[in-house]
Amino acid sequence: MIRLRGWDPVLGMNLRNARIAEQNPTAAIRLVNDKYATKEALTAAGAPTSPTVALLRSRPEVSSLDWSGLPDCWALKPNQSLGGNGIMLSFGRRRSHWSSSSGKRITREAVADHLRRILDGEFSPRPNDWAMFEPLIRAHPDLDRLSHQGLPDIRVICRGDRPQLAMLRLPTRFSGGRANLHQKAIGAAVDLATGRITHALIGRAATGHHPDTGEPLVGASVPHWPEVLDAARRCAGATGLRYLGADIVVDADRGPLVLEVNARPGLQIQNVTGRGLATASARHRRH
Known part of the structure; x- marks a missing residue:
C-alpha cells in the first residue's frame, strides 16, 4: 500500500490484483469479457444499455x-x-x-x-x-461541448453496489477523438455527491479548460448524474463482480447507458481524482 502526502492510501497493482482474485468470481469475469452476454445481464437487472440491432x-x-x-x-x-x-x-x-x-x-x-x-x-x-x-450513441450536448469529436464517458469504480470514485474522460485532438487517458484524453474528477467536475488533468498537468474547445471544465456538471450512479450500482448485481469499473455514456436522447463493465479497472482514476482506493476498499470490507 502506498500513501502520498495529503492523499488517502493508494491502491497499488498487487493489492488490486489480490482484491480481484478474492472478490471477482471467474464466471463473472468470463461474463463481462462477453459484451453481448453482459448486455443481456444488465438489461435483466434494469441497467440501461444500448440495444443490439x-x-x-x-x-x-x-x-x-x-x-x-x-x-x-x-x-x-x-x-x-x-x-x-x-x-x-x-x-x-x-x-x-x-x-x-x-x-x-x-x-x-x-x-x-x-x-x-x-x-x-x-x-x-x-x-x-x-x-x-x-x-450510434450521440453524446448529451452538455458533454459534447466539453469534448473534441469522440464520445466522452464516465468511469465509476464500485465496491459491490457502492460507487467509490468517478471520473469523466474527455477526448482531445491529441487522443484522436478517443477517451483513452494514455493517449492524452482529459481525466476529470467528478464529485460523487454532486456530479460536478472538481479538477482535470491531461497526463500529469492540471487544466481548467479543454485545450481544443476552450470550454471551462471545473464546475461543469455531468447530466443525469443520479441516473448515472444508479446504473453503476446495478452492475455488480447484474454481473456478479464485487470490484468493478462501470463505463457509462450519456446519450443525447436515451440518457445514461452502460457501455462496458470492467473486472480489472485501471488505477489511474486515483491520480485523476487525488483519492486513494485502499481506504475505500478497507471501509467496504468492514461493512
Whole structure:
C-alpha cells in the first residue's frame, strides 16, 4: 500500500490484483469479457444499455444480412475486443453507402469485409468472435461541448453496489477523438455527491479548460448524474463482480447507458481524482 502526502492510501497493482482474485468470481469475469452476454445481464437487472440491432456469429449470417434493416447511424463492434479495437461507426446513409465522422464513404463491401475480420478474431484475444450492430450513441450536448469529436464517458469504480470514485474522460485532438487517458484524453474528477467536475488533468498537468474547445471544465456538471450512479450500482448485481469499473455514456436522447463493465479497472482514476482506493476498499470490507 502506498500513501502520498495529503492523499488517502493508494491502491497499488498487487493489492488490486489480490482484491480481484478474492472478490471477482471467474464466471463473472468470463461474463463481462462477453459484451453481448453482459448486455443481456444488465438489461435483466434494469441497467440501461444500448440495444443490439443485429448480432452476427458466422460468415453465412453476413451473407444473409438484411442491409436495409440497419439504421442510418450505427456502431459495429466486436463482441470480445479489447481497448475499443475494431469498432466501425456510421454517421449517416447516402443512398448505397454510409458516411464516417469525416464524411468518408463506407461501402457495403467495406462493412462486409470488416464483419469477416471481426468474425475471424482479428480484434479479439480468441480466434473467433461475434459482431454486433448497435445504434450510434450521440453524446448529451452538455458533454459534447466539453469534448473534441469522440464520445466522452464516465468511469465509476464500485465496491459491490457502492460507487467509490468517478471520473469523466474527455477526448482531445491529441487522443484522436478517443477517451483513452494514455493517449492524452482529459481525466476529470467528478464529485460523487454532486456530479460536478472538481479538477482535470491531461497526463500529469492540471487544466481548467479543454485545450481544443476552450470550454471551462471545473464546475461543469455531468447530466443525469443520479441516473448515472444508479446504473453503476446495478452492475455488480447484474454481473456478479464485487470490484468493478462501470463505463457509462450519456446519450443525447436515451440518457445514461452502460457501455462496458470492467473486472480489472485501471488505477489511474486515483491520480485523476487525488483519492486513494485502499481506504475505500478497507471501509467496504468492514461493512
